Amino acid sequence: MLLAGDIGATKTQLAVYAPDAGARKPIVQAEFQSANYAGLEALVQEFTAGIEHPIDAACFDVAGPVIGGQARLTNLSWTLDEKSLQRSLGFGRVLLLNDLKAIAYAVPHLRPDELHTLNAGKADPQAPIAIIAPGTGLGEAFLIWSGHEYVACSSEGGHADFAAADQTQSRLWSYMVDRYGHVAYERVCSGSGLPNIYDFLRDTDHAPEAPAFAAQLAKAPDRTPLILQAALEDPENALCAATLDIFISILGAEAGNLALKIFATGGVYLAGGIPPRILGPLDDGRFMRAFLAKGRFADLLGNVPVKVITSHAALYGAALYGLDQMARQSS
Template sequence: MAEVQPHTFAFPILIGDIGGTNARFSILVDATSAPDQFPHVQTADYETIDDAIADVVLKNSVHKPRSAILAVAGPIDGDEIDLTNCDWIVRPKKMIGELGFDTVLVLNDFEAQALAVASLTAADRQPIGPIAEATEASRVVLGPGTGLGVAGLVHARNTWFPVPGEGGHVDIGPRSKRDFEIFPHLRRIDGRVSAEEIISGRGLLNIYNAVCAADGIAPSLDAPPEVTEQGLSGENPQAAETIELFVRYLGRLAGDLALIFMARGGVFLGGGISPRILDALKKPEFREEFEDKAPHNELMKTIPTFVVTHPQAALAGLASFARSPATYGIALEGRCWQR
């Protein structure tokens, strides 16, 4: 496998954001044109990613892509890349041989989110708290959704360096009196409460069930969307407390990660849940927990926080990289294949 230098990504370029449930594709014809969009794909509707690309993209485009840059929800550890939450396997060599690509680059899905955080404008985000500007300094992105993705974004020598990781699996512990009542009832993995088990879709349900258990009542809701809807409306008291606790726990973790990365450029909340609970995040609890990091409370007050509102943030990030790869410090070794 040869190392591919950034300038060798030939247009047109297929970009794809491949999750466990949905896949989104677009084609960049050149470095200046707006991307050609295609309908969202349900991964369950196609046996393979190659079938989806052939049917949804290649059949419906007059432009034959020469390169592909794909962000996938799964570890990249060879030329057969298993997705975490669906049966698709990405086989770059097979794509080159059968779909006609010259180059295929595969990135982590939260690298794409980090690329988006570096490139999106103020119109694509909502500030949470008093600071509305994001400086060109290191940043963090968290994405509560089906799971909890975390990535850093280091800024040095006029270059953005995405730092993907597994920060969604760090431990979360109780702090308040109410936490100590609720945490004994939370579902654990091998004895520990990880961030993803409470700051995600299933985490909403986990918190809700624990709140009900602490209150000594039977839960009446059994799906995260129900908890969100009735929590935001106030229709269900336990669901309403769940939303408040979710916001608090997200604020605590966001603050921890801001300190770890010294993210003076801001902390950005992506994923599917954050935009849906935007009004709850704008209440005081998120910033209270975010800033409560003694002895560094004053430092935390200077770090901005945002919700990413762009509907296709990952694709936008990949497109920015495809247009201007030299702007980003993306390591290609082991995940870029050429004809």
């Protein structure tokens, strides 16, 4: 049996898979709040305590870079090591991979009903494919064709320098430099980045902040869900509406940047926790206007398919990867 896990800064999903059933059919699955645990070992031990099936191997995707079988989550104070996990959990093998690499691994296997199209375009067969995923942080990855299959490649492009696309974003950049010193895309294009945009708009008097909403934000352990909900459901909350508008424009611009950098004529896929929640605003043209605003290369990008992944692709990708590695080891 394989234990697969999607280890995020906010939530962790674990599931057990049988090789003959495949990655679409977990035997048992559960979700946990990551911050409630001191480390992955305690969480896994709690999950597996009631499972009768013996676990032969585990594959965990993590929200952070994986180097030499070791990973430190970018937005959670966990440090993971394949060999240490193998010893402490008693599994025959433990694999770690970046969460965006797991999503990339899943992309060629996704069904049409797991995708929402923003731009139909026309994919070039065997061309590079880009993945950009705003969740708690901002993840990026890509796929390249090896000659007989796609190879998933991880990236830390979400931590590259933020480039302002208009005057408002220039003022946002200046505001963020004063706050953080270095401004990466993740600071303004992620769940953790949304409150930064909101603070900028509030502090520069873009619109008045309602006292009742300010009180709600002050009590919230995480302001992002409140800001998103108000942007989507409260037309009178001008600050939240403007926050989401800037967020979508930045996301569209960076998705276009990524597409140009790897020449992703095979398609661009939006993943992570935020895009499925804002399909309406993504559909209204704001995202694609920013995506296409690349001067002489607008026509090229207009032919690139752009889709939102609406399923939990990271866990699926981790299961696919883990089962594939088990099969290769036994062959």
